[in-house]
Amino acid sequence: MDGEGDDTAVEANETAGGTAAHEAPGSAPTGDAAALVDQSAVKPAELTCPNPECGVVVYPGEVYCENCGHRLIAGQPGNGAPATSGGTECVGCGEAAVDAEGYCEHCGLKQPADRDHLEVALDTPGGPVAGVSDRGKRYARNEDAFAIAPHNTGVAAVVCDGVGSSPRPETASRAAADTAATEIASALGAGASPGDAVRAAVAKAAAAVSALADSPEQAPSCTFVAAVTGPDGVTVGWVGDSRAYWLSADDLRAGDPGDGDLADTGELNAAALNAELDAAYNAELSGDPNATTPDAETLPLGASRRLTDDDSWAAFMVASGALTEAEAEAHPNAHVITAWLGADAGEVRPHVRAFLPDRPGTLLVCSDGLWNYFPGAEELAAVLRNAQADPAADPAGAARTLVRHALDAGGRDNITVAVLPMAAAPSTEQAR
Known part of the structure; x- marks a missing residue:
């Protein structure tokens, strides 16, 4: 496990050296190219959950906030999009839109789980x-x-x-x-x-x-x-x-x-x-x-x-x-x-x-x-x-x-x- 508690298993006979770091998929533009970057598209160094009652740090690519369950990706259900029908009723908004992973597809709320x-x-x-x-x-x-x-x-x-x-x-x-x-x-x-x-x-x-x-x-x-x-x-x-x-x-x-x-x-x-x-x-x-x-x-x-x-x-x-x-x-x-x-x-x-x-x-x-x-x-x-x-x-x-x-x-x-x-x-x- 790493120091934050993520469990990582390795074979017992694996070498003691550290694992190689992977580069991020893509790098920041430099020189003249950097000047052409639309500054309005630049994201702050630390993104935060838009839920005013939460505000914890979130990370690029995450669909949901892991703290409060709100959906983070725009243009998908959870930002006022029509709710899907036939799902379990959400304890937050009341829509029958809870998906198989326990998230409401209308308001984005993570539903309470028995093991929480x-x-x-x-x-x-x-x-x-x-x-x-x-x-x-x-x-x-x-x-x-x-x-x-x-x-x-x-x-x-x-x-x-x-x-x-x-x-x-x-x-x-x-x-x-x-x-x-x-x-x-x-x-x-x-x-x-x-x-x-x-x-x-x-x-x-x-x-x-x-x-x-x-x-x-x-x-x-x-x-x-x-x-x-x-x-x-x-x-x-x-x-x-x-x-x-x-x-x-x-x-x-x-x-x-x-x-x-x-x-x-x-x-x-x-x-x-x-x-x-x-x-x-x-x-x-x-x-x-x-x-x-x-x-x-x-x-x-x-x-x-x-x-x-x-x-x-x-x-x-x-x-x-x-x-x-x-x-x-x-x-x-x-x-x-x-x-x-x-x-x-x-x-x-x-x-x-x-x-x-x-x-x-x-x-x-x-x-x-x-x-x-x-x-x-x-x-x-x-x-x-x-x-x-x-x-x-x-x-x-x-x-x-x-x-x-x-x-x-x-x-x-x-x-x-x-x-x-x-x-x-x-x-x-x-x-x-």
């Missing part, structure tokens, strides 16, 4: 949990999806982010999230371990997304992250750069930052990533296609931290020692992902890790529309702490708070977050 803003709040045996997804301020549709599924000993949350450079990314994320959440709950109900349930869910989600492809060149795709709670702790699995975080209750209390500096030990941890690559390589040599990150050893959660490592160009370059974290994050390829679900993804190998909470806290699962603005666990904890949003008391309010802060910070991507409060595990001794 979604909220789910559930009461589970382990307590309340919640999720919120919002399309943000830039895009005309929400390409994120999430699903929350209670199971017999806890709850599973799945967040998927459609890859924007692929066709129909919103269908990929929806299929993956729904398929995975259902499979996790089913597998756990049948007695599977959380790690095996997550691996089975990723396999079924990958198959569901691959089935959407018209061809290998027209393959919808998405990232994936799942978190499963239960009496034995937390299990997370992921493919791509959607993330899971642990936010300790101590770090969320207003006026009490916990144990001093928050330990975001998952942030581009080169040593951990190198160990993970070695584990994957050794598992491949041993003939075990499912063993990626070993989850037999349950790790203590402790203070707030990130639980996942991105499948991204930046993470790979840091893990390999080629760049420092600051250098990698400043590179244009920083958020290009190196693994995803889709017919063009090749063999999908999820990362799976297990953790044991030694104190109460909150499991947070999110897309990059949130973490692009607040990448560290300490930053996410600070947002909730400063807003006095207590996830344990009101997980839906905490999820709304995080989404609102991402919108206020720019909202340049779809934003999705699931909030799962947890108590400390009954026993904090690790089985080794």
Whole structure:
């Protein structure tokens, strides 16, 4: 993904160099030719939406404003042209002129979609949990999806982010999230371990997304992250750069930052990533296609931290020692992902890790529309702490708070977050 949140997938063996820039189709006239240019036809450097209630920057060639949905191209319906008949009725002008993409062909208004803003709040045996997804301020549709599924000993949350450079990314994320959440709950109900349930869910989600492809060149795709709670702790699995975080209750209390500096030990941890690559390589040599990150050893959660490592160009370059974290994050390829679900993804190998909470806290699962603005666990904890949003008391309010802060910070991507409060595990001794 690029720094603004557009998802771009690349094959894992692609070279680390930047992609060549393409010249614009045509160049500005020079010399005498420039003098002949009709100045009345020159457009300002930044075009803005003509809707007086909007006014955001728009770009040449765009038909609709991605912020408010107004049509931008003159001479087409939307500028007083006669409305077409037989369509769905527009919520703005009332004409039956809504096209297949959800725009009114008479007034240009983008119709509200079911996925523009979604909220789910559930009461589970382990307590309340919640999720919120919002399309943000830039895009005309929400390409994120999430699903929350209670199971017999806890709850599973799945967040998927459609890859924007692929066709129909919103269908990929929806299929993956729904398929995975259902499979996790089913597998756990049948007695599977959380790690095996997550691996089975990723396999079924990958198959569901691959089935959407018209061809290998027209393959919808998405990232994936799942978190499963239960009496034995937390299990997370992921493919791509959607993330899971642990936010300790101590770090969320207003006026009490916990144990001093928050330990975001998952942030581009080169040593951990190198160990993970070695584990994957050794598992491949041993003939075990499912063993990626070993989850037999349950790790203590402790203070707030990130639980996942991105499948991204930046993470790979840091893990390999080629760049420092600051250098990698400043590179244009920083958020290009190196693994995803889709017919063009090749063999999908999820990362799976297990953790044991030694104190109460909150499991947070999110897309990059949130973490692009607040990448560290300490930053996410600070947002909730400063807003006095207590996830344990009101997980839906905490999820709304995080989404609102991402919108206020720019909202340049779809934003999705699931909030799962947890108590400390009954026993904090690790089985080794």
